[in-house]
Amino acid sequence: EAGVTQFPSHSVIEKGQTVTLRCDPISGHDNLYWYRRVMGKEIKFLLHFVKESKQDESGMPNNRFLAERTGGTYSTLKVQPAELEDSGVYFCASSQEQGRIQETQYFGPGTRLLVL
């Protein structure tokens, strides 16, 4: 079974440009999460999809970030326009059922974004 995949693995862009990150969750996983880790800091929650619906987007930093999950399969996270502070590693994770006593999330390898 394939794991969570993310594309691209690395992205270097200039301030003001647009970048779109993609996440393909494990097949059959309804829950999809986006996280971000800025250098040396915690892995911070951005948002959570259940199928194609946004369940919780309380962690999205501002309206320059737009996440979509059309059809409830893969998800994209667009940053437009990118700022220097958006640099970091963006992780995607998926899980089968949310709200169980034990929820295991399966992470992708991350996209390393550097905004110059």
Place this chain on the structure above:
Amino acid sequence: GQSLEQPSEVTAVEGAIVQINCTYQTSGFYGLSWYQQHDGGAPTFLSYNALDGLEETGRFSSFLSRSDSYGYLLLQELQMKDSASYFCAVYDFNKFYFGSGTKLNVKP
């Protein structure tokens, strides 16, 4: 707000035992998880504690004390491949809150 504290870095020798502590302050709590991340890789699930006590999985054990808002990950018979970052994470039934990670350096 939510906060999880863990040491930033720990060094130990091969064959030794190391304990990585995590203290947390969160508004909700259902369980404490531990994830391992090798450089450039995906965080991978190690363990989950919902109840007080020790959970053992091979060389790794995880402990939770809900009354103290404290847990730890215990790694025994350290191997070079255990060099990685280890994150504690609190699950509040809606989402996970992660610590900043502890970088474990295992030396020969």
